[in-house]
Every structure is written in structure tokens, then in C-alpha cells.
Amino acid sequence: MTLTARRYVVVVLVAAAAWLVVAAAALTIGPVNIFGVGGAVQRQMLDGRIGEVVTASLVGAALAVSGAAFQALLRNPLADPYILGVSGGASLGVILGTLVLPPAWLYLRLPLGGTVSLPGVCGFLMALAVIAVVYLIAQRRGRLDPYRLILTGVVASAFFSAAIMLAVALAGDRLRNELIFWLMGGLGSPRDQRGELAVAAVVVMAGLAVFVWQARGFNLLAFGEDVAASLGLDVQRHRRTAFVVASLLAGISVSLAGPIGFVGLIVPHLVRMAFGSDHRLLVPLSVFGGAVFLTVAHRLVLLVPYEVGGGLPVGIVTAMCGVPFFVLLLVCGRGIRGGVL
Amino acid sequence: MTTTPAGPMLRVDRVSFSYGPGRFELHDVSLEVARGELVGLLGPNGSGKSTLIKLVMRLLEGGSGRIVVDGRDALRQRRREYARQVAYLPQESRAAFAFTAMEAVLMGRSPHMGALGFETEDDRARARSALDCVDAGRFADTMLDELSGGERQRVMLARALVQESPLLVLDEPASFLDIRHQYELYELLRRLAHEQGKACLCVGHDVNVAAALCDRLVLLKEGRVEVAGGPREVVTAESIRRVYGIEAEVWTGSAGQPVVQPVVRPAGAMASPGSASSSDGERPI
């Protein structure tokens, strides 16, 4: 089924509405029955839950759309937001920031309310630096080649893995447990993150807008760079922009919530299986799909009582739920590759 | 569709290109393609055919000389503008993701649309007629990777057609097709040229197919134009020996087209290009 303006509007609006419903429902789900508590407590809880749902939605959306973009950019269905080492860099930045910064600086109060976590800022700055370095190594006379990009990224990832291991090994006993939890993809914060979330939201929205703009270019690139260029696409500019923006989104989500796996790989594939490969639809649906996916996964984690081993990092759940679901779709999904909806 | 019929649609004017110092890929190549004309570009591997096509398509940068499309310098145009002038069909198109034939064809409309635009009913109608034109209308809702190579290549040709450019550039479009589909593809190109007035430049690897169906041929050797002209002038035993370095007999086919038949020697006897003028009159079967 080909895309018409009407179908586009309808599907995207339905997806947005679905996200709103899930987000609203998520506010009522948590470790405690929110309807069974008093007014003041309810307000506190709601406050905390709004923060959690917003974080999950932002991070899920950023990861999913970044994954979709990397898959299109590298023409590789196995690509995910972490493929080019940006997330490794961001993780290392967060960990080094935690280990090295003077303790009193780790959390700064913002004048408008909320705190900002400087390790998170370090992570984001590190992501920027990695983007620059990977680009400089991968480019040749300003041209980005997917294979060089993947090779560079794999090398960068390997380096950062090693550096992260070193940093974790050197960390103190208790902090090491925390770092490992974080590396498995923790989500949410006991601190007031309003300031950080606002900044992240602006960056993520801007990134999403860029991809909505670039979506048709991704379609053309699926047929190779020569065909895309012959159809009027400035391939190099498109690749540069997509690379930088997708990496930024990956970097900011890692800085915000740790390296949560599988969202960026699975959500775009699920959307493709249901709605086809047209990136004009894939981009916005990955946004909402990622937001819904991570929000739901996070709520599921919170429902596990702490007495029976609750308090897991959400990254474990995204992997454990995501992978079987994905396999099921691969096995049963031959007939719906083109999109059923 | 052509507003200024005067002058060739494509003019390649003394184009040279090199990948590195001393490694000339193309040397002073000039050729023209007129409206309503199907021109075949032939030559052995490494003769520079693909390089020339990539230069025409602006997929390679650098080199010297001029490429003029419809009177305007190719390099002076913006990409989108250029895409409305020239359509391109590569040897093989594999999509990284699953698209339907219709979706793929509609991508050919993108030079005519804004970044955020959607295909209109009009675009869809054009795509359908392009699919019909290449006899692929029934594949509209089929996934590309479920089509055979020949079917897919026809769909891709429909995508190039729907671009509605006066110039069509094809890079060995038939090399993965069986003989029937090769002929069908060339016949289709010929019809497009003669009936719709398109200018077609087609790199071929099969001399016989190209000689049978192209209006003119250009034979490249080591980055230079060796011969150019009508099929009968270009395809001779002499030029085949010079360009390909093999002995061949050239017959005249039933439609008046030249037919090349390489000389088959008995096993063990290696032919050296200079010593072999052994037309003993026996027609090899």
C-alpha cells in the first residue's frame, strides 16, 4: 500500500493518540496503587511518575528513531544507535564524570528548579567528541562511506568497551555495583530532572524534525547512493546530517538513562513489519513506537515487587521481552513484510 | 516534451578523467546523443564505460571537459533540477529494505516533489502507466525481493521512466537478464526513443544485442572512442579485433543487423591476435 497524505495523517495521529493513552495509563501503574493514597502523597507520586514517563518516552523515541536512521544510513538492518561507538563514548563520559569530578559538583541546582547531573553533561560532551572523531576518521575528502563508517564505529566501540571496563574495575566496591546497574540501562532518577528533561526534549524534538525532513532521502538511499543521487538527493549532505543527528540522539539518551539496549534495533523493525518500509511513516511511527515500547517496559519492571528481586534495570526487560517478540515476528511474519496496516 | 529541438540532448565534449596521476580512465572522450535516439556504448571491461556514465550522472567528480544536457552545463545545475533532466538505471538495484514495486516506482517522482510532499493521485496514475509500459503492471503491490531479476529490472526502468526526463542513462541494464529479457528491454528502450522521443544512452556488454537494436554505437577502448557510428559501420571484424582483441566473424543478420561470431578454435590451438585470419568459409553452427 502506498503512502498518501491522508493515510499519513491518520496513522501518525492514531500513533500519537496511542502514545498519549499509554502515557496516561502508565501514570496509574506503579509499585504503589496511586488511587489508594492521600492527596499530597498522590501529587508527589504523580510528579515522580510524570518524570519517569517523560524520560522513558524521550529516551525510547530518541533511540528508536536513531536506530531507524542508522539502519537507513548504513543500509544495514542490524544497525542500532550504539553501532558507531557514540553510546560507548557517552557511557564512558558519564562514568568518568562520576569518578573524576569533585563530588560537590556532581549535581548542580538549577535556578529554575531541578538539578542537573554533571556526569550526564560529561556523557553528552563525550558523545559530541566521539561524533567528531568518528567522522574525521571515517570521511575521505568530505565523503562518508557506510563501510568505513561501520569499521570506524566498531573500532571506537571496542575501545570504549575496554575503557569502560577499566573504569568500572577501578571504581570502588559500592560504586561499581551502581555503575554496572547503570550500564545495564537504568531509567528514571530519584532527583528532580525537570531541567535536564527540558533540554533533552528540545534536542530530541529538533532531531526528530530533521529526520521527518530527511525521510524521503532515506527511501532513496535504500536503493544505493548512485540511484539516490540520480533522483536528486545530495547524498553526502544527507549522510552527514543523518550521522550527526542520529548520533546526537543516541548520545543524549545514554546520558539521560544509560545504554538501554534493543529499543533502537527492534522498534524500527516492528514498525516496518506492520507498516512497510517507507521512511516517511517509519520515522514518526518509530518515535511513538519507541516511546510506547520503553514506557511499557519500564512500567513492567516497576510492577515486580522488590521482595522478589524487583528493581531491575529496564534494559534487561527490553532485551528479554524484545528478543522473543522479534523472533516470533520473524518466524510468523513472512506474509506481513510489506506492512499489514 | 522537448521545447528546444535544436542540438543534441546530451553532448559529452572532450572529457578526460583519471583516478590518480598517470592512470587515465578516460581520454578526450566526445559523444552525442540526440532526441529519439538509442545509443549503445560498448567496449571491453575497463574501457571506461562505467566511468563515463558516472561522470554523466555526476556520481564522480573531477576530470576535465564538458558535459552538456539540453544545452546546459551539467555541473551548473542543482541535483534535483538535474534529476528532472536525466534518469538513471544501474546494472542492478537491490533495496536495503522491503518496498513494493509501486513504492519504488513512485520514488521516481521525487525530483518533482518537495521534501515533505506526498505523491498525488496524478503521480500514482503516472506510475501505473509507467509500470504498464514496461509490462509490470501486475507487480504493483508485490515486494521487490519477490520478483525475478528481469521483473525487478523492468520495475526499476519504470521508476526511471516516471522521472519523465528527456534523457535516459542506463549502465548495463541487461547484464543479469536472460536473452529474451535482454531483447525485450532493448526493444522497449528503442520504442521509448522512437515513439516518445527520449534520448537513451545505454552501456551494453552484448555486442549482438546492442548492434541489433541501437541506432548508433560508440566503441570505447582504453578510455578513448575507437569507433562511433551506425551498427554496420562500427561492428566489423576489424574493430572487434582492435577493441576486444579476439578474432571474430561478422555476418549480416536477417534484419540487416551485424552479427558477431567469435572464431572457435579447436582445443589446444591458441589464437594469437595477429596471425588469425582464417575465414575458411565454413559457417559455424
Add this chain to the structure above:
Amino acid sequence: MSVHGLPLCGRAALSAAWAAVVALAATGCTEERALSPRPPAERTVVSLVPSATEILFALGAGDRVVGRSIYCRYPPRALMLPAYGSYTDVRVEELLAVHPDLVIFNTSKADSYGRLTAAGIRCIAPPTDTVQQVYETIEVLGAEVGAADRASALADGLRERLEAVRRRTASLPRVRTLMVFPSVLGEGNQVSVIGRGTFVSELLDAAGGENVVEAEGYPRVHFEKVSQWPIEAILISAPGDIAPGLTDEQYREPWMRWPTIPAVASGRVVVLREAYLTIPGPRMADAAELLERTLHGEAAAGTSTSWGSSGKMPLPLMGRMPMPRYGPQTSVCPAAAGDAGGGAL
């Protein structure tokens, strides 16, 4: 996850291979060593457990402790000993070269435990999960190093002091208390709490508190859940030697978002910097008294504070090693938000 997968596999394979080599080498010398064991009073000891290290020093056997773990930082003299690894990652080869008469482990399941035992070195792992076990461990270690009398005296002294604490708080209202380990990076919107069945929970009980956590061990609990508990005091155990330590205010900040928790409303969110709070050793009476003071105020604690068996205030010995601070530095929020004694590190 991929970060840890490979090296762990590699390490496991290596250590398995090494264990085999060691076991082979050991068969030759085991008997010889076993024939001439040194008398307990001359045995050399490597202690890989902070509490055991403290006990050995308190028993006067400090001069025969020839090695420690990286976590053993008390008494200050211990810091001058060579460290032979952490609980799980022990430098077996170096220990074999030193060949002490006794190595004290945290757990007998450690793979280095088996390798050292195979090499003829006596290894023990006395449990210290409850107060009773701490007394027993003191006696066991006393017997091992030939200081059984001093061990009995030490255990009795601790028993008496703990009893005294218990007596003083018996008549006081129990303070429902939550003890937590602080998080630096954040573990989601959650907090690691100290549950029942732990040594610290027992001390809390003695000090007139009541642990609000019903689960055992050290579970991780969502703040929402915690906000439902009737907590009168929150104690954040943040010894200065975990790097990096936040400021008291930063540790308290997450709790300030839950003003309906009674402890938060009344400002009883206390950051305790004392490392000995969670070390089941000779300073556990100090820990109980510290908890008593924190929960019931200075007036309730009858005796004046005593500073552990060494009787001296430790001095930082190594510039790089963050030292725990000792002394009455519990600061209560918000009254003492200035952090007179509880500054970072």
C-alpha cells in the same frame, strides 16, 4: 553486558588452568608444611576481610598480620600492609610466595580459597552476618592466633556495651528507621535499603530503632514504595571512603521530593559518614552507640563516646586514599545543613 562477558570468560578459563597447576605443584609440599605447623602465637596471617583485620589488631596480633584486602583500612596501621586484592579477586600467586600460615576470606566459595587450600595454606571464612556470629568469629580468630584470652575479653566487652545500649533504649519509644546505602549515579528511581536479618539491622534494634524494611538482605526499593512506610528517621550510610562521596545535601536531595514521609517532614534525614557502621568487628559497639545517639539524642547515651579499641583518632596516611572521618559528625537536616563535620571526604 558485552562489556563484561569476554574478560570474565577469559579469566575463568585462566584461573581454572592456574588452579590445576597450583594443585599439581601443591601435592609435593603439603605434607612437609603440615608436619611442622607453627604454634598459634607465631602464625602469620593475611586478612582479606575488614572486620577480621580489625579483630586481629584488637587482639594484639597486628604485628603478625602480613597482608590485607583493599577494603581493609582500619586501624590506620593496616593501611601500611600490602593489599592482596578484593573479596573475589585475590592475588593467589603473590600469596603463595608470601606463604602466610593463615588466610582469612569473606567466603569459602571464592575460587582462590580452594587454590590456596590446595597449596597447603590454611584458609578460613568465619561468618559475620549476625552479632552472635561476630562474637564467635572473635573467639575463632583468637584461637587461631593464640590470643584466646584476649578474644574472650574483647567479646565480653562488646557484649556488655551492646547490652548497655539495649538497656538504655529499652524504655524509650522505638524509632521506626530506614537505613539506606546512598547512590551516586542513581539506580533508577530506587534506593538500596538495609533489610532485616543483617548485622546492621540487629544493631539498629539494639539502639532502640525498628527497621521499617520487612524484607531480608539489601533489596532495591522504589521511592514510591518507600514513601508508603511509616519512617520516622532515615539514616544514609555514606562512609567517606566510597569514591566519590556526595555532599550531605546531595545525598538528602532525593528524599526532599517526598515531604509526606514523616522523617522528611521532621527533618530526620541523617547522613552517617562512619565507615564502622557496616563493619561487623570490634567497633560494632561504637556503631550501636552511634545509632543510639543518632536516634535518641546525645542525652540518652549514658557513657561518653569511646573511639574503638585503638583509642586514637586515625590520621590519613595516604594522600590518595580517602579516609573515613571519625567523631560525632552526624548532621541532621535541615537544622545542621551547613555540614559542620560531614563534608565530602
